[in-house]
Amino acid sequence: xxxxxxxxxxxxxxxxxxxxxxxxxxxVRILRRxxxxxxxxxxxxxxxxxxxxxxxxxEAREVAARNLDLFDDADYxxxxxxxxxxxxxxxxxxxxxxxxxxxxxxxxxxQRFYEFSEFLVKVMKTEDLGASFPHRVAYHDSCHLLRELGxxxxxxxxxxxxxxxxxxxxxxxxxxxxxxxTFAVKFPDVSVAMAxxxxxxxxxxxxxxxxxxxxxxxxxxxxxxxxxxLPVQTLHLAELLEKHE
Amino acid sequence: MSETGVHSSxxxxxxxxxxxxAHLQEAYRSSTLRLYSHRMGAIGxxxxxxxxxxxxxxxxxxxxxxxxxxxxQFADSVEREGGKVHWARTAEDACAIVKEIVxxxxxxxxxxxxxMVGEEIxxxxxxxxxxxxxxxTDLGEMIVQLSGERPAHIVAPAxxxxxxxxxxxxxxxxxSTRTEDPEQLTAIARKTxxxxxxxxxxxxxxxxxxxAETGSVVTIENEGNIRLCTTAPRVHVALVGIEKIIPxxxxxxxxxxxxxxxxxxxxxTSYTSILTGPRRPGEDGPDEMHVVLIDNGRTGxxxxxxxxxxxxxxxxxxxxxxxxxxxxxxxxxYGWVYSGPIGALITPQFVGLNQARxxxxxxxxxxxxxxxxxxxxxxxxxxxxxxxxxxxxxxATPHAGEVVSxxxxxxxxxxxxxxxxVFSLGGAxxxxxxxxxxxxxxxxxxxxxxxxxxPFSNWTKGRDFPEPDPVPxxxxxxxxxx
Ligand code: SF4
Numbered sequence: 181x182x183x184x185x186x187x188x189x190x191x192x193x194x195x196x197x198x199x200x201x202x203x204x205x206x207x208v209r210i211l212r213r214x215x216x217x218x219x220x221x222x223x224x225x226x227x228x229x230x231x232x233x234x235x236x237x238x239e240a241r242e243v244a245a246r247n248l249d250l251f252d253d254a255d256y257x258x259x260x261x262x263x264x265x266x267x268x269x270x271x272x273x274x275x276x277x278x279x280x281x282x283x284x285x286x287x288x289x290x291q292r293f294y295e296f297s298e299f300l301v302k303v304m305k306t307e308d309l310g311a312s313f314p315h316r317v318a319y320h321d322s323c324h325l326l327r328e329l330g331x332x333x334x335x336x337x338x339x340x341x342x343x344x345x346x347x348x349x350x351x352x353x354x355x356x357x358x359x360x361x362t363f364a365v366k367f368p369d370v371s372v373a374m375a376x377x378x379x380x381x382x383x384x385x386x387x388x389x390x391x392x393x394x395x396x397x398x399x400x401x402x403x404x405x406x407x408x409x410l411p412v413q414t415l416h417l418a419e420l421l422e423k424h425e
Numbered sequence: 426m427s428e429t430g431v432h433s434s435x436x437x438x439x440x441x442x443x444x445x446x447a448h449l450q451e452a453y454r455s456s457t458l459r460l461y462s463h464r465m466g467a468i469g470x471x472x473x474x475x476x477x478x479x480x481x482x483x484x485x486x487x488x489x490x491x492x493x494x495x496x497x498q499f500a501d502s503v504e505r506e507g508g509k510v511h512w513a514r515t516a517e518d519a520c521a522i523v524k525e526i527v528x529x530x531x532x533x534x535x536x537x538x539x540x541m542v543g544e545e546i547x548x549x550x551x552x553x554x555x556x557x558x559x560x561x562t563d564l565g566e567m568i569v570q571l572s573g574e575r576p577a578h579i580v581a582p583a584x585x586x587x588x589x590x591x592x593x594x595x596x597x598x599x600x601s602t603r604t605e606d607p608e609q610l611t612a613i614a615r616k617t618x619x620x621x622x623x624x625x626x627x628x629x630x631x632x633x634x635x636x637a638e639t640g641s642v643v644t645i646e647n648e649g650n651i652r653l654c655t656t657a658p659r660v661h662v663a664l665v666g667i668e669k670i671i672p673x674x675x676x677x678x679x680x681x682x683x684x685x686x687x688x689x690x691x692x693x694t695s696y697t698s699i700l701t702g703p704r705r706p707g708e709d710g711p712d713e714m715h716v717v718l719i720d721n722g723r724t725g726x727x728x729x730x731x732x733x734x735x736x737x738x739x740x741x742x743x744x745x746x747x748x749x750x751x752x753x754x755x756x757x758x759y760g761w762v763y764s765g766p767i768g769a770l771i772t773p774q775f776v777g778l779n780q781a782r783x784x785x786x787x788x789x790x791x792x793x794x795x796x797x798x799x800x801x802x803x804x805x806x807x808x809x810x811x812x813x814x815x816x817x818x819x820x821a822t823p824h825a826g827e828v829v830s831x832x833x834x835x836x837x838x839x840x841x842x843x844x845x846x847v848f849s850l851g852g853a854x855x856x857x858x859x860x861x862x863x864x865x866x867x868x869x870x871x872x873x874x875x876x877x878x879x880p881f882s883n884w885t886k887g888r889d890f891p892e893p894d895p896v897p898x899x900x901x902x903x904x905x906x907x
Pocket of ligand 1: 737738742745794798799801
């Protein structure tokens, strides 16, 4: 399957499409640079997670079912999000467990599905993308990426390969930032309190930038940073990998 | 009922209150972190910890899949050893059984060792109503009892109290001299309890494990009070939730090694008591041993193939200590006896999902609980499952400021997400509409400081919301692909 130019279908998350389109652009350029042929099917919208996460399984299934057909001809599907990758790889089999006629499609899809950093390191065997960024950077482990997909070293390898960058570990690097999908609006005070802790840890580590692989975490943390005027900035991993400073 | 008591799903209000209490926040923060790091230290030294977890999980699965068999075996074994078995379907049944035993013993006072199932069935309340004094002897339980509260943690009932709080409490209630030294505080408690132990006729305990093969009730602790409760009085009553059964005596080692390390970071706790029947001629111990097997909703969970896994829990409390939500809102906010991630799973089983439908949502699903659980309960997965059940079976009460109900909102969302053009159009509409909202600039983009409509309005309670990008990715793709 993986010939000289693997064919990669992008899954741009709904948040990514609307709020972080520049991340998607970085992803496209990086994937092309490492030799992939990139496609994007504009028929895609969302992975279905907001409904699934809130317990509306039927609604989630309706939205998810569309995705089963959208990516049929690609060697790989890549998403710049740990959470949506988890939805496809871990939750789809569960979501469609009662629909055995679709399970084969689910299986085919999930086996080809990769999170962005995972795809670069594991499939394309690339770590150094030639970026350079003379700053103190902390990496935030998004929970789904870390605990559902077990992706912990891949993003760090990519970050470490960035020239002149100093990677610092947060003291509570494995504690959730408090986003949690609809949790962020169902329990807003707890959610915000968790962001506060995370950003305090970032300040203690002297980080100028907080890098993550999930638009959800980034939006939540950046929202708090902006409200409180904190001296730290958020950055998606794909954006970082294109920096030349 | 005390203010921090049970029987309420008003988790939002309680959580809010707890988070506004700086003293409480610090107590929870430092205690959970201490327990968590002890656990980390303890499991780091055990090379075979993973296989041990697998083995425990395997054993629990076996027991839960054949609980009727193992329960019958356990009951037979208890009777064979000269104990008496009582079956309680509900909390009321269990309380009635205990009252009867106490009356038959001619007592009007019982000493109790720590028992969460005792809390669950509201035993103290029932005994009190029957004119029977129930005296908690575990230091943490004693502290919460003196304060008129409920345990705030499965393992450490008084986790929310600082040494300073306990000192104040003892001065007020026990008229002791002020000290904040944990050893001296323990000594004060011991002195108070010594007399009571000397005269007690009935002692009660919970059970950490109940061994089917031998009919043994196993308790673990660090203070020795449970041992006193179960051996000094003439009558011993053990309250046993039916999920506490383990098959064989030889399996005990697996669970004891996991429990101590996961709960407090100890290889083993200071005391492990294995109680098999009443005393035999020439031995110390009680004349009578009663075992009350309590269902109280557990067979309901057992019948649900998915939720059955929640009954594997050995009540180590590790998931509470690691849970960022528990660390923030504390045990009482959950509103029922069992708190934290496992509480959010089992409470709806025990009290009915309609009574506790908010609990499964009180989680960011980060999965830290699953990582630490010694029996590897897939807590986030079960929480998701319960969320689904909640939406299907118990309608959500409409929220103030809600224009469309959550269900209708989700239907609308699904409708839009199945139509990419609606999705795009929606984005464009939001871009337009958002122009009229209060916002502030920064980092090259605009940020909304106040969103209208619940639940979106909740986002901007403590955070700003980014304005959508003027050119979404699907527009940009056209250029990228040309
Ligand atoms: S669910 Fe697991 S971690 Fe939580 S108390 Fe039970 S056994 Fe311990």
